[in-house]
Amino acid sequence: MFSLAHQAIHLGGVTTLDAQIAEIDAVGLDQVHRVARELLDPATLGLTALGTRKGSEIRAKDVAA
Numbered sequence: 001m002f003s004l005a006h007q008a009i010h011l012g013g014v015t016t017l018d019a020q021i022a023e024i025d026a027v028g029l030d031q032v033h034r035v036a037r038e039l040l041d042p043a044t045l046g047l048t049a050l051g052t053r054k055g056s057e058i059r060a061k062d063v064a065a
Helices: 002-011 017-025 029-039
Strands: none
Touching: none
């Protein structure tokens, strides 16, 4: 129900499931790759971990910039 109300208020109407699927299907692999390159740039990524590295294969130098 929330989704329907949200669509009606913010989009001015309700989008059918078929229309939503068509929008998703319209996205090409090249578009996905382009966005992934922008968002997953190793120079701008960060890593957060909770706990110890005890028993882990992860080494500090592997995740340091």
